[in-house]
Amino acid sequence: MDTVTKPHERLADLLSGEMDAVNALIRERMASRHAPRIPEVTAHLVEAGGKRLRPMLTLASARLCGYEGPYHVHLAATVEFIHTATLLHDDVVDESEKRRGRPTANLLWDNKSSVLVGDYLFARSFQLMTESGNIRVLRILSDAAATIAEGEVLQLTAAQDLKTTEEIYLQVVRGKTAALFSAATEVGGVIAGRPEDEIKALFDYGDALGISFQIVDDLLDYWGGDATGKNIGDDFRERKLTLPLIKAFARATDEERAFWKRTIEKGDQRDGDLEHALELLNRHGALDETRKEALAWADRAKSAMSSLPQSTLRDLLIELADYVVARVN
């Protein structure tokens, strides 16, 4: 795939004026008159060069729906603030030390700052969405915030639990990733006042895109390699029940079940265990099946988007779904 034509880069080009407005609004609203710690911590994360995929989805969705008002910029900033607050709290919960290639805020400052600055950004996000004056939009975004937190708690209690099913995995993924993607696209249609079937298509696109995005992420944790910039085996070491492992465990022999119980449930991991885990994942076709599920969700995203009237933005969003799975296709 040609680097110049990555669909998220073309989206960024096409929406650059509005994205500048979003970034200016983010900088304005992450300020604090009284507590300079807040913009310090926020800037560390916001300016680390994330792809701004979620706010871009809101801008693209509103624009492709013909929205002419100013509030898609507020909603895009809202979505990015919710995402940033979630990352700050995630890194505390996961005791992470790196994010986007830099030391995490909890490491550079402390857990307290990450918790409280995250709370501030949540509150700021609710202020921003309130400015839209659209109650339905507020309902969608506050529902998404609740689903995100619920998914995170579910992930916490499902960790190290080999009884975790694919159904629970899907709920976690909807919470941690897809809920914000689908809210990001749905609100674009809502503020543009589009008919219900179009709003539903935008929601379905965001939902399926988010799920495929997260499945790819979880797959690359076992399949990645230098090219993806990810470390292989982080989820295995953290004993997270992601789709590849759930599939492999479902087909495990007695001996293999004992291996998974020792390494994941008991956390007794030794030299060579990751290699053995990878061997088991391949033996049962778990990686390949996970990959097929990611592709199927990307197809669902494309099909939802294809139901909308043709436009440059629509076609770019369809391409984006292909791009998300391109790393494993």
Next chain:
Amino acid sequence: MDTVTKPHERLADLLSGEMDAVNALIRERMASRHAPRIPEVTAHLVEAGGKRLRPMLTLASARLCGYEGPYHVHLAATVEFIHTATLLHDDVVDESEKRRGRPTANLLWDNKSSVLVGDYLFARSFQLMTESGNIRVLRILSDAAATIAEGEVLQLTAAQDLKTTEEIYLQVVRGKTAALFSAATEVGGVIAGRPEDEIKALFDYGDALGISFQIVDDLLDYWGGDATGKNIGDDFRERKLTLPLIKAFARATDEERAFWKRTIEKGDQRDGDLEHALELLNRHGALDETRKEALAWADRAKSAMSSLPQSTLRDLLIELADYVVARVN
């Protein structure tokens, strides 16, 4: 003061039907279909027998404004959810082990659960307030949430800093306590559609009541004793810059400044230091002046409330301001 006639108990009596509705709504909304950890953690805190002062303020304020609709119950539950979420995160930030006489959630479960369940309750509070359909109410409550988080960050960065002024202290107090009190009373007037001067009076009452409430709390940390159920000296040990200490430091001799620098800035505390600190606070009249400020804020609360038309609820809220400072009067 006769136990039977404590004003918050009479308020609870008078509002018991609506308070039952608030409690039922809280129980309904703290549920989670997927993550049972959420209601477990929430129930531990919500059912520990807090006084429900904040939701009661919202109910009282709406009722005394003649509000007839159903949404004061939602807003009261919103206010209690914001308060509960804040307590969960506070206990993580302060590494607390006890709250309302019971082990804290971060101790019984873990910090991760407290952070994520707190996030869930924040999101739930935004869902609840959205149901009111009143954009001005949403603005007031999301502003309050931002002020609370900002105050907490300010408190974090001001800790151990002897340069903390009374002005910064007041900002912290407005953030950690008064912002939610004033939002709780203000929204009652707003949903009742009262004139601006009455809404302003309700805001001023909540603001002044919250400030006097927090000053009393900070004073009792040096002045309490068995009767109040508080440990003397917690703030000193945690090196928090509260009003008594700020006043004593402002009048300290060179020798005394060296004492405060050692104990608060450097955290080098030895046997007898708390007793010496108390002696210094008394020598400079810092406790008595702090007490006078608490009384002055209670007076401001009463005077704001007195500007509203006479009613049983109004008079009970006036008495409540006296009750808040009765422990130090």
